[in-house]
Structures are given as C-alpha cells and as structure tokens.
Amino acid sequence: MKKLEGRAVICLALALALVAGLGLFITKLAIHGDEWAAFYANSHVYDEGYMTVGSVYDRNGVLLLKNDENGQHYHENGTIRKATAHIVGDRDQNIITGATYAFKSDMVGYNLITGTKGILFGSGRSVSMTIDAQVSKTAYEALGSRNGFVGVYNWKTGEIICAVSKPALDPAQKANADSATGTYINKVISSKAIPGSTFKLVTLAAALKEIDDLNQRTFKCTGKYEIEGEYVTCQSVHGTMDIFGALANSCNCAFAELTLELGADVMEDIVKDLGLTSSYNIDGISSEKGSFDFDTAKITMGWSGIGQGQDQVNPLSMMVYMGAIAGEGTAAEPNLLMDSKTKTTTLLDADVAKQLKEMMRNNVIATYGDRNYPGLELHAKSGTAENIKGESTDAWFCGFSGDYAFIVCVEKGGYGSQAAGPVANKVLQAISKNN
Ligand SMILES: [Zn+2]
Known part of the structure; x- marks a missing residue:
C-alpha cells in the first residue's frame, strides 16, 4: 500500500510538472509567438x-x-x-x-x-x-548626386510622409559588402549630427522663456564676439538689430551672447524639454537620441549655443520640434504604420511657440525669399554645419508649411538655405500636389 501511495505521489508530481510546463509554454507562446513565427x-x-x-x-x-x-x-x-x-x-x-x-x-x-x-x-x-512613394522619389532626386536626408511628417496626425536617406541601396540587388558608409542607416530616424544654426531655434526657445525683455533688446554685431580672449565669429558684420533681425541674419555673436547669459543649466533643460535628448517610439522603432554638453569652457559653450560646439541632434526629434512650433506647443509623435493611433506631445509653451512661429516666417520673408517657396507660407531656419575643418559644410533647412514639418540636410552641400532650401521646396510642392 505504501508503495502504491508513493507511486501516486510521483505520478501527481509528474502531472503537475507537465501542467506547469504547458502553462509556461502557452505563456511564452502568447508573448513570443510572433517572433517565433x-x-x-x-x-x-x-x-x-x-x-x-x-x-x-x-x-x-x-x-x-x-x-x-x-x-x-x-x-x-x-x-x-x-x-x-x-x-x-x-x-x-x-x-x-x-x-x-x-x-x-x-x-x-x-x-x-x-x-x-x-x-x-x-x-x-x-x-x-505612411510614406508617399512619389514624394520620396522627388526627395531622392532633389538630393541629386549628394548624400543627406529628407524627413517630412504631418504634425497633426504623426504620419511620416517621407524619410529619405542617402546613400541608399537598391533592395532589388544583392547586398554589396563594400557599400558606402551609412547605406543601411535611415539618417532621419537613426542618426545624430551637428545641426549648425538650425539649433538657434533651440537657444531662442530658452531665451523667449527666460528673458522677459528679449523683444525690447538690441544686439550689436561687429563680426566677432569675444569670450575670455577667444572669438565666436560671424560671416559678416551684422550691425545693430533686434531679436527678429538676429535670427533672420543668423547672427552668431547675438546667439553666443544669449547662450552665455542663459547658462549651462538652462541650456541643458531646454534640449531636454524640447525632446532632443530622448528617443521617440515609432511603432516599436526607437529613434536615436541627441547628445549635448554645455558644461564646458565658455568659448565652447558659446559655439554650442549656435549649433557648432558639442551638439549632436537627431533629425527626427528636431522635426517634431518644428511640428510643435507649428502646433503652438503641441505636436503628434511620428508613426510609420497607417493604422497607428495618434499620440501627442507638448514640448513648449504656446506663447513661446507663437513668437518662434512669427520669427520663422520673418526669416523666409527677410532672408530666404518667399518667392522661392510659392504658395507654401513657409516658416523656416537654415543651418550650415562645419563637421571637419577645411571641408565643405553640411547644409540644413528645417521648418514647416501647413500641416507638414520638415528637416533637410545636404551633406557637403555648402550654405544652408541655398543648398537645402530648394530640396525642401521641391518636396513640399510635391506633397501639396499629391495630398
Ligand atoms: Zn553677426
């Protein structure tokens, strides 16, 4: 009898182990079934x-x-x-x-x-x-023989209309082991780079928030701004201007002065607040985070405030920031699948966004030329980023038109609005025709 009881216990134990194992398998199937398939x-x-x-x-x-x-x-x-x-x-x-x-x-x-x-x-x-193949083709052709990227998204719905990155491979061809660097990377989503003067929109957001009389101030540019015996320099002597003029002229001296006045803590807070140091979840794809360091020598910090020093910006997060300026503080987070639900994020105060909006419109009217962007009512900021001393610069252009926020970079393209502006125009015109 004892023997029988012993066997029954063993059988019961085995049965329980089987049930537990099956339960574990079913749980794992529910969690990982799609990956296994x-x-x-x-x-x-x-x-x-x-x-x-x-x-x-x-x-x-x-x-x-x-x-x-x-x-x-x-x-x-x-x-x-x-x-x-x-x-x-x-x-x-x-x-x-x-x-x-x-x-x-x-x-x-x-x-x-x-x-x-x-x-x-x-x-x-x-x-x-969510991408539009024809618009993507227009963007690819507009970059021509040059490398770079074009990102456009609808800041109201979050739909990414175009995320073109060059160099690209032809997926119909067999993979080439010695493809050019960056071929497999979508630069809009997965890269970070020196943004040049497009970053002045970040410093400006902090200044509008922190400095009460910013609109009454005047800035004086003599072509160079001294910081502890070293200089932040401008392309030309911009003379005396208000904050609208400082942005439209993209005056390095005015923005270096503002950066030092704001200080490292404020600059660190603003890149965080604007979503530039975090990653977006695009239907499960994590975007690259930007990286910044303002806690440096004053001269380096001055250059960082104008997008040249230690800044590395992820293009997608900058594009969402453009969307949030358009949306008076709030924008949709980007998505790539047509059936995604729209999630929104608030990055800045409405009154700061409204002032940025006005100044970005002024940039186009005063500097880039509204006639170069017919029918778009464009709001924009250019950037010319120096990557390696002596090499030609990367041309950046970001902003928004109607429901669409964009970011463009033409690598080694030269000056911001001259090289990247026409690319943005072609793509935005194609969108207004197609949608
Ligand atoms: Zn200047």
Whole structure:
C-alpha cells in the first residue's frame, strides 16, 4: 500500500510538472509567438534565409514589395526602390527601420489563435506604411548626386510622409559588402549630427522663456564676439538689430551672447524639454537620441549655443520640434504604420511657440525669399554645419508649411538655405500636389 501511495505521489508530481510546463509554454507562446513565427529558420516563411510571404504598400496603395515563393519583388522603378529602401527594408534585413525587419511579424501575419494562417494561403499579410512613394522619389532626386536626408511628417496626425536617406541601396540587388558608409542607416530616424544654426531655434526657445525683455533688446554685431580672449565669429558684420533681425541674419555673436547669459543649466533643460535628448517610439522603432554638453569652457559653450560646439541632434526629434512650433506647443509623435493611433506631445509653451512661429516666417520673408517657396507660407531656419575643418559644410533647412514639418540636410552641400532650401521646396510642392 505504501508503495502504491508513493507511486501516486510521483505520478501527481509528474502531472503537475507537465501542467506547469504547458502553462509556461502557452505563456511564452502568447508573448513570443510572433517572433517565433517570424524566426528566419521557419521554412514556411523563409526560403534560403529570405522572406517568402508578406507585402508592403505606401499610403496611396502603391505596392512597394511583394514576397512570394519565387522571391522578393520590389517596385519596378529603381529610384522609388532606393528612395523607399530605408522604410521598406532590404531582404537581408540589415536596415532596422525597414518593414522587412521592424514589421516582419506583421508581414508574416502571425496570430495567436490561428497561428500563421496567412502562410497556409501562401501570401502572409500586407502592411501599409505612411510614406508617399512619389514624394520620396522627388526627395531622392532633389538630393541629386549628394548624400543627406529628407524627413517630412504631418504634425497633426504623426504620419511620416517621407524619410529619405542617402546613400541608399537598391533592395532589388544583392547586398554589396563594400557599400558606402551609412547605406543601411535611415539618417532621419537613426542618426545624430551637428545641426549648425538650425539649433538657434533651440537657444531662442530658452531665451523667449527666460528673458522677459528679449523683444525690447538690441544686439550689436561687429563680426566677432569675444569670450575670455577667444572669438565666436560671424560671416559678416551684422550691425545693430533686434531679436527678429538676429535670427533672420543668423547672427552668431547675438546667439553666443544669449547662450552665455542663459547658462549651462538652462541650456541643458531646454534640449531636454524640447525632446532632443530622448528617443521617440515609432511603432516599436526607437529613434536615436541627441547628445549635448554645455558644461564646458565658455568659448565652447558659446559655439554650442549656435549649433557648432558639442551638439549632436537627431533629425527626427528636431522635426517634431518644428511640428510643435507649428502646433503652438503641441505636436503628434511620428508613426510609420497607417493604422497607428495618434499620440501627442507638448514640448513648449504656446506663447513661446507663437513668437518662434512669427520669427520663422520673418526669416523666409527677410532672408530666404518667399518667392522661392510659392504658395507654401513657409516658416523656416537654415543651418550650415562645419563637421571637419577645411571641408565643405553640411547644409540644413528645417521648418514647416501647413500641416507638414520638415528637416533637410545636404551633406557637403555648402550654405544652408541655398543648398537645402530648394530640396525642401521641391518636396513640399510635391506633397501639396499629391495630398
Ligand atoms: Zn553677426
């Protein structure tokens, strides 16, 4: 009898262990099922390491990628393929912002109840991205032979209309081991770089918040501003001007003076408040964070306040800041999937945003030329970033027009508005025609 009882206990223990194991498996299945289904060794989904199910569309229903048992079929137009490569993704899944990597479980069509039902019917599922393929093509062509990036998003809905990055690869071609540096990186989302004078909009936000009589002040530029025996210099002698003039002239002397007056703590707070030091979650993709250091020698801090010293800005977060100026303090956070819910973020006070808005409009009228941007009622700021002494500078241009906030950089392009302004204009004109 004792023997029997002993065996019953063992049986019960084994049964409990089985139930516990099954429970653990079901829990893991619920949590990780989509990853397992999309795992590259799953032969229902992959053939020799390449996905054979799922398709990717743009916002207008243009088919950008269709996977089937015969392979991966990208758009027939080579420029569209390259212009959308960083969002659609490559078949080797090297581009982490690409749908083939970031949204592969959506493409496989895994579902906890039905499993990979989509695969049984041979097609997987389709994902619809917020990007516009035609607008992306316009952006890619506008960059021409130069590297750089173009980001545009709807600051009311969060939809990313265009996130073009060069150099790009043609995803229809086999991966090239010696691709140019940056080929697999979507610079809009995953990079950070010296922003040049576009950063004056950040220093200006702090000054508008902290200095009560800013609008009554005058600034005097003699072409150089002395800090402890060293100089922050301007391209020319801007003379006497108010804060509107200081921004429209992009006067380094005026902004270095403001930066030192505000101090390191205020500057550190403002980059944090404006979302420049944190990462956005774009349907599961984390954007790169910017990095800043104002706690330095005074001369370095002076240069940092005008976007030249220790600043590294992530373009996407700067684009959201542009959206928040347009939205009088509040903007939608960016997304890439058409069925995403809109989340909003408040980055600055409405009265500060309104003043920035007025000054950015004045920049276009006074400096960049409104006739160069017909019908756009453009608000903008340019930047010319010096990366390596003696090399040609990177041209930046950021701002907004209507519902769209944008950021453009033409690497080694020369002067900000002259090189990057026309790129922004072409892309914004294409959007106003297409949407
Ligand atoms: Zn000046």
